[in-house]
Amino acid sequence: MTTHKNKGFGVSALSFAISLALTGSLASTQALADDQQAEASQNIEKIAVVGTRSAPRSIGDSPVPIDIISSDDLKKNGSTDMIDMLVTTVPSFNSRAQPISDAATLIRPVNLRGLPSDSTLVLVNGKRRHRASVIAFQGGGINDGAQGPDISVIPSAALKQVEVLRDGAAAQYGSDAIAGVMNFVLKDDAEGGSITVGQGEYYEGDGATTTIDANVGLPLSDAGFVNLSLQYKNADATSRSMQRPDAANLIEQGNTFVQDPAQVWGNPEIKDDYSFFLNSGYDINDNARLYAFGNLSSRDVVGGFYYRNPHNRGNVYSLDGGETLLVGAVNGDPSTCAVVPIPKNADGSDGNVLETDAYKAMLADPNCFAMNQLRPGGYTPQFAGTVEDTSFFAGVKGELGAWNYDFSAGMGNNKSTFSLKNSLNPSLGLDTPTDFETGAYEQAETTVNLDFSRMLTLGSVEDISFATGFEWREESFEITQGEEASWIAGPYADQGFNIGSHGFKGFGPESAGKNSRNNIGVYADMEAYLGERWLLGAALRYEDFSTFGDTLNYKLTAQFTATDDLSFRASHSTGFRAPTVGQENVVNTQTSIVNGDLIQTFIAPPTDPLSAFYGGKVLKPEESVSYALGAVFEHENLFVTLDYYNIEVTGRIAQSSQIEVEAKDYDALRAAGVEFPELISAVTYYTNDFDTTTQGIDLVASYDTQLLSGDTKFSLAYGWTDTSVDKYNPNTTDEGKVRRLEDGIPAHRATLTWAQSWDRFSMSLRGNYFGEYYATHADDTSDWGSEMADSAVTVDLELSYQFLDSLTVSIGANNLFDQEAQKLKDGTRGELGAIYYESGPFDYNGGYYYGRVNYRF
Template sequence: MKFRNNILNHAVKLALTTTTAGLFISGTALAADEQAEVTKVNKNVEKIAVVGTRSAPRSIGDSPVPIDIIGGEELGKSGNTDMLELLKGSIPSLNVHSMPISDAASLVRPANLRGLPSDSTLILLNGKRRHRASVIAFLGGGINDGAQGADISVIPSIALKQVEVLRDGAAAQYGSDAIAGVINFVLKDASEGGSFEVRQGQYYEGDGDTTQISGNIGLPFTDNGFANLSFQYKTADATSRSVQRFDAANLIEAGVPDIAPITQIWGAPEVDDDISIFGNVGLELTKNSEFYMFGNYSERDVRGGFYYRNPHTRPGVYSNDGGETLLVGDLTGDMSGNCPTNIMIDDNVLDNPVYINQVANNPDCFAFNEMLPGGFTPNFGGNITDTSLTIGTKGEFTGGMLEGAYYDLSGTVGFNESRYFIYDTINASLGPDSPRDFSPGKYSQLEKNFNFDLSKGFDFDLAYDVNIAGGLEWHEETFTVTSGDVASFTAGPLTDQGFGIGSNGFPGFKPSDAGEYTRRNYAAYLDIEAPFTEEFLMGLALRYEDYDTFGSTVNYKLMAQYHLTDDLNVRGSISSGFRAPTVGQANVSNVQTNLSSGVLVDSALLPPTNPIAVQLGGTELEPEESQSYTFGAVYTIGEVFLTIDYYNIQVDDRISQSDKIELSQADKDTLEAAGVPNVQSLAQVSFFTNDFDTTTQGIDFVANYATDLLGGSSTFSLAYNWNETEVTRSTNITGVFKVSRLENDLPNHRGTLSWSQQWESFSMFTRANYFGEYQGVHVDYDDTAKMADAAITLDAEVTYFLNDSISFSVGAQNLLDQEAEKLDFTVAPNNNWGGKYYETSPYGINGGFYYAKATYTF
């Protein structure tokens, strides 16, 4: 039967693809007597499942849940070298914000699938759970406040065979973090050949010079295996899309010296020595079993700008009354210097005779205007190290009660460390003896995973075999805080005189802040897929998960697909899900500098069980819980392939950082008694909380068409996403502005239209990107917010093939240099913070980027 064979072939292709990737089906859906059919179609799996821009459709049409397959070739057709930006151009429901001024969120940028935070999307590598980053986005721009997702940017595109994106909840299959979906990165597995690529680019503005050198090689590993190795080395200069701050310009006009032409930089950070090495090894042990191993080592240094410290107003350094009087320290140790405390600050305090005579010319008295008369701008940076290793074996049992069953046994260790640095700042309490550069400490994340999976096809006299899969998983997660250098947290001799403690902008972690926090959990799952007829397939997944902290959870997923005709099928799923709070979110504390109502203040993040947090509404964190459903259709008309899917995701008790809550003096006294540093200069506190519920709904539409055109072969792809999030429950802890950011910061409408053209010696790729209206926000301040206009950007690349081995490409991202929405100074008066654009722009603020690359393939 032709239709039955088509169904079987599609099942084989999907099973083979997703077994290797770990997506949706654990093991194959085939019985032993169908192995001949597997062998026959195996050669065709790649060209059907791996979808680039030049051939087959991007989505797998015979899956009961929506999947995007993005080939490694398509990922290479972009001027951007960051994996997050590459994926954003291919997946309209994925949004990535640049973080021009932030804390650690500028070191590991968060990404949002279907409008949910970065840690609501599970990341897999070759089908195995990827560890999360050690970075927690304390200043994450609303949606990502407090998110702790995986660091995707370490994965080089040259190492990838394809990327598989499941746009559906999958907690029943994989556990925590799969509320929004799953992204699986599949490494290349060739045993021969390879490529070497050099790429150089620059923004139209003449900055942000980026150099990337990457390579991949496939080697035989004995006669029965492969070793595929990849590397990428990258450097990127910083960018600036800034103007001089209004207050700094006034200081220059008043004659204050040593003020930089641009005191506060809004732009991309500098990235140095960004190196990633990935390896993927496979070896056939017997005719029915194989060994596999893959992993990576990655490291980079990142350095970016921070907020300018005004030499007249910065609390704890220059003035403690908003810039009315100068903060002066007595260096005698016994307050015998008779230092003035009432020097009025006018346009230029350096001209004040009292300052000149009693401070500048008095060795017993000190003000930071002597050391840093023009103020200062700290630079925030870090060294990010990421490494992982997975070892396993898989195959088929050939005897006993499990004969014909497929198994997969593996162990994974992943580690991510972020060592922070802050430059060009001071520990004010140390007075003139303060160093300028500090290492405030580091965070590290260690995860261990062990998995055992089984699957077998059973003949229940249905259209074909019922696949039953099950497995066990054990997971351990450890978050470690390491204290910083002494100068970064010590309370110096001027502490009692009102000078701030610790490295200004990011006080170091004290030894009492340091600690190691561990949580373990185990899980068991069952997955059944039953073809009741040749046209109707149903699947059920159940998962039990038990944590040693907050207890257990059970989740399910029910999915179905029905072929109405050979060319049209409908599909849908309903599932429950959860996301466990990370160990870091439950235990971390930190002091950060942020803007509150346009004023630079210090804010403490406290554990949710801290007495002050409890007093303000904090409680021990619990898992988020979700209910989601999706339904859609797949239609093929000749060479046109269409999918459309509606989704609805309800998340209760979402975990996020609370709104910044103003501290009373009584609160400060309690915090000081608890040992929180620099407490009298703190203005606000926040903590992690399960404080609000959301409903996210949307539509994904994908269309592909391949034809012969203009003397060559052409592929057209259209992808569109409508996404809308509504906060259905919130409290004052969440805050009104945060609700607005959750609902409005991301565009409700995103779309891409691409055309790929191939001739004998040339190829061409162009893509139009549509971004709908979004909420423009500057410096995380509600008074600056406004709805920004929709925009279209264009990407293009042309490649010339000199011969079979050498090719040259030129291209541009944002070809027409579409500007981000400019700040509206009717809502951001006087440009107090030096920005030019709303930093929530979904296509960034840096403008057009052009590049050239040379590729050698062997």
């Protein structure tokens, strides 16, 4: 077979790498070293292009902090979710599970350096990755309202490495790079491949997950390659639940229609989760190369919702908190139906209304009805969705005289189609369906880049790297209407019955539609060595958006080499994050918990009449100023970096706290065009309503040695993150949200890894430390549902044995010693069917064991 791996495509290693680094283009790293160097060394120094538009360099020579995680490093984890893999590897990178969180159950939000997921720019082969269509309406404080890319669709089998730039880079790459940049570099092998089959489940015996992934490299004549990757996965749901006291009481009182447990807290079920990635390149001649890459991904997710108590759920079963049933009248006059009281026991608990004479009399009256007739034991809706993700980029790069160029165009699309099972549209009365197709969100983006670079000499300064380029981008956010029964106001809405599918109202014709915007960006970037010790860089970027105007940002970097082993680095930059089209136009209905009570909250665009009545305004971009100082020490087999950062963000965009819709405002709201305001408990909208300062320290260290007659590597990643809210609007941001922003993630995070290998046997042992954090239950920041959680340590272990040159078997466990997540307080535990806080920094499901077989060819 013809070998194509790392050929260089006829362009010198240096000039080709510069063309790769142009644009935000970071492209592939296959030309970072030539064949002879790669074959001559078993210990290749890690090389990156992220963070610079000059020639790629080792991460120790970078003026900004960079992590490089290889594909093999990512696989040393029982999880097959890219988010979980990165959490255990990158300092200051965090995520949390979303057991009951509407659409965020489908796509988990993440954060880098204490900032939301849409403050980190995500690239694939150096090209901007499109956003997910899902917006994290209940994102654990930091991510409330964030709309970042869905990186979980990227399988580790498709990756050569991941480059993480932990520094503000909006002046280099545009919007969303306030916290940093993550570049996923796809494999570029032209031969060989692998097949991996993995199986695992939690110690509790649930959450069984089966994963099959494969990768193959194929030559494209002698001048190119096609690399294909596929992952297919199914994961069962988990349950970390206990029976709710109210449900247990109903069973005790003789209501045989209540489930046990009535409500499930746990991971959603994931079915038919597949992701296909393609990466390809072709050398036209010595001066030009074509490339293309893309993906096709899909998954079905089914998650849980809150239990609806058949005595007191507002606007379904009662209007007075469970004193009497909500009884509807077919003739439109509720006064013609008798009152049905909820019986009370001597201790104040509910009796069984189904056995009362008043209820039986209501059933006998053909003019009267209650939703208990359809769901006598209450009900727990199931939220389901299908996420479809596609992308394709193509371009040409090469040399034109002294200039390197890169021209590319691409598109990305993410669509989430929602449905609700086991629910009701109470306003339709007894004629309501119980399953609903509630509509869809769709995010689409198109990007065109044209970039140039060359080396210049100015006076006595030689080898100045100069880059400039242009970017045009268009993005749209579309809401597709749900089926009529999911949103319509039925004939009993004016009698107090809830409108639309309960728990997640379908998107009606007033919500459906498509909104778009476009922007252009122009940048210039220079970097040069002054003498042998100083490396200086500067970048300037101008962007103009069709919706809110323009912005100009800059970045300055410097590195001073003090000795052969020690260097110091610094950066200063301004940045911005444009409000997404989704944040400007999204409509939704969510169920929130305040002081233990479920309330229906309507999310409206900031300029909607309802939002505007309570202070909503047109969104503006966030603006940031960041500083960083660091040091790099390299001596023989020891590598250490220590970096301090400070990021000030003004006008941060986030979902407001719930604003109560008060009875005194009903008439004015109706006059403004709001329908049935009496059925809306609260409203939230997106707003620029607070400023923050986030500072922190990242420490990364590694040491290679010989131990126990084998090769040994110790790795440490430690992050300290501190966020303070400098200013906020108390009308839209409450103190509970401020506390989540400041303390919602651990201030201290660390991982210590011991990797050991012998001839055929290898081991990876990792300890994970999570410091104290502010734990909330179901986004409830009252004293009832929140507290400071204790620090914790988890341990991960993987053992691998190479039976044949091509066959490796691995077994392992995440959270080996089954460290429990923070339990809810005694007065809260079980009240909503849960045992643990959902907002923890590590998996509340407990220990997980797995096995994996890998065959290489």
